[in-house]
Amino acid sequence: MSERDIIPRQANPTSDRRIDLDWVRIGAFGMLILYHVGMLYVPWSFHIKSVHRVPALEPLMLVLNPWRLSLLFLVSGVATRFMLRKSAVGALLRARTTRLLVPLVFGMLVIVPPQSYDQVVEAIGYSGSFLDFYINDYFAFGAKFCPGPCILLPTWNHVWFVAYLWIYTMALGVELLALPPVTDWIGQRLAPVLSGPLLLVVPSLVFAGFRFWLFPVFPPTHALFGDWYDHALFASMFLIGFVLADAGAFWDAIERQRWIAVGLAALFFVSFLALRSVRDGGLPLRLYGSLAYGSYQWMCTVVVLGFARRCLNQDPGLRRYLTDAIFPYYIVHQTAIIMIAHALQGSDLPAWEEAGIVISGTALACGLTYEIVRRVSFLRPLFGLRSSEPGSVARGVPLSRGHAI
Secondary structure, eight states: OOHHHHSOTTOOTTOOOOHHHHHHHHHHHHHHHHHHHHTTTSSSOOSSOOSOOOTTHHHHHHHHTTTHHHHHHHHHHHHHHHHTTTSOHHHHHHHHHHHHHHHHHHIIIIISHHHHHHHHHHHHOOOSOHHHHHHHTTTOSEEESTTTTOEEESOOGGGHHHHHHHHHHHHHHHHHHHOTHHHHHHHHHHHHHTTSGGGGTHHHHHHHHIIIIITTTSOOOOSSTTOHHHHHHHHHHHHHHHHTTTOHHHHHHHHHTHHHHHHHHHHHHHHHHHHTTOSOOHHHHHHHHHHHHHHHHHHHHHHHHHHHHHHOOOOOHHHHHHHHHHHHHHHHHHHHHHHHHHHTTTSOOOHHHHHHHHHHHHHHHHHHHHHHHTTOTTTGGGGTOOOOOTTOOOOOOOGGGTOOO
8 A cells, every 4th residue: 555545635644633524524614513503493392482483493403413523523533543643542542431421421410411401391381490490300310201202311412412422422432442453454445445435336236225224123213122123334444434534545535536426416305205205115216215315415425525625724813713612512502592482482573683692602602611611621621622821822733632522
């Protein structure tokens, strides 16, 4: 294998800055925030719902739904690989445990409970105060309020992503300690396969297989145990990011095939969108539906990564600021969305005005939280930031400098 097959065009063995992937990470979390606002207005299950329904929003949500989270796991896999350039495996696992489990526990104890409280208030008319709910109900360690919302409490709601990422990182670390050559062996054999025309074929077939065999039996729950479809998809994307982080030919192929992926993504999206209305098409339609969905997932991943690598190589101050800010934004955003939307219940605002208040209020809550947190040393680890002097300004660091995700 040549040097070009190992070293990305933007990197060398001692460089770990991938500005394009910083932008992908920022954009993916930004879309996630807007997506969760959209969940208020579509028929799908969510913690609370607006009185308004916006049917035209559902296809737009479906554009993002199949790939928005798997893309983040791929970028996290790349980041993990870059971290290992400067850290031993044990040091990496200790750092990741601190950077992920501390925000996870803090999120479950402090950030998430208001979401559950607003949910039971709206679902069953819970009449107690938040303090009553927190003391008497939140730490039930089992199902509560059934058959209403039937919530397993305490819960992690949107911070499930942090738990899954920690588990995948620990599993990878165990493999690296026990059988260190395995991941390199996988990468050396996978890189040539995914550096040519098969780039668009092999992952699509794998994800289609997950959709066909696992999804009907183990639909997504984000509850960790039994969530096998999600684990297969997300762990695979995490592993792809890790083993191919340094495979220059792979990243070149992604950039080169981005326009083909755009066309195929459009074709497969129309296909699976049309098939959503088919209730009983038998095995042939199930097979094609799974193929369309799995292919769309991977094509969109290639589109985003390919255009980011081609176009997003500038390093303005905004990128450096948002690189550190986006994880605290993620931790806070869903609680802000739900609390603001709950406060607006009964206001009789039109949908566009209500949504505007929720979006602007959430953006303000995220921005204020980060501006406070980054200046207070003891708060920084609670939101996934490295400890530093109070008042320090985030300079924007490479992926391997310890971003939590």
